[in-house]
Amino acid sequence: MAFRIAATSASRFVKPYTPPSPLFSAPFHNLTLKFHLTHLPIRKPGSQCYIRAISETSVESSISKKEEEEQQLPKDWKIKMLYDGDCPLCMREVNMLRERNKSYGTINFVDISSDDYSPQENLGLDYQTAMGRIHAILSDGTVVTDVEAFRRLYEQVGLGWVYAITKYEPIGKIADSVYGFWAKYRLQVTGRQPIEEILEARKKKGEVCKDNNACKM
Known part of the structure; x- marks a missing residue:
């Protein structure tokens, strides 16, 4: 009986807890939530936005790569080497010189x-001539061929002694004859395919690239 009286007395003096009212009413909360959801960027893998982001990144990467290659070109070059990048044996020599x-x-x-x-x-x-x-x-516009x-080229990278003997005849003519045989049947x-088939394939590829932008992607 004493416990009940004490509990009843205490309830008279202690007010029930009432949580504070929210800063915004329920409708305003819903409105704010909808506003933020509407402006969130959509990152679904299959969406158009996602594809566009990838394509733009690819374009930027290709442009930066091209600019990087141009920056690596020697500013004060003495000789320009025209080489066939599709020739595996040729590329061994090119890579050594590079x-x-x-x-x-x-x-x-x-x-x-x-x-x-170009x-x-x-x-x-x-292309066919080269x-x-x-x-x-040469930097002065002179074109040199064969040996x-x-x-x-070798003189420009400190290996002039390799071909020094070809300056003298009849060694020069013999060397040109040997190289001419190699160039004809390389x-x-x-x-690889005969030069006629390679030229035809490049011609068709050029026509396709001219009609659309597939080759530029």
Whole structure:
């Protein structure tokens, strides 16, 4: 009986707890929530926004890569080497010269098999002409071919002694004859298509690229 009286007395003096009223009423809360959800970016993998983000990133990456390659070109080059990037044996020599050129910066390497190759930027030497034999362009605009081109290239990276003997006759003529035989049959030796088929394939590819932007993606 004493416990009940004490509890009753205490309830008279202690007010029941009432939680504070919210700063915003329920309707305002709902409105604010809807507003934020409406403006949240959608990141669904299959959405158009997601695809566009990927394409824009790819474009930026390709542009930055191209700019990086242009920045790596030697500013004060002495000779420009036109090489066939699709020739596996040729690329061994190109890679060796490219590695040596890191210390000299005198050779400008131009891949004639690239879609970006421009004859106008290389004294009008088109793909078919450049494929026939090696061509090199000196900084003064002089075009050299065959063994002389190799000799000039090697001289620019401190290996002039390799081809020094070809300056003298009849060694020079013999060396040119050997190289001419190699240049004539190098496609067959490396297991590639004849030059006529390669030219036809490049022509068709050029026509497709002209009709749409597939080659630029």
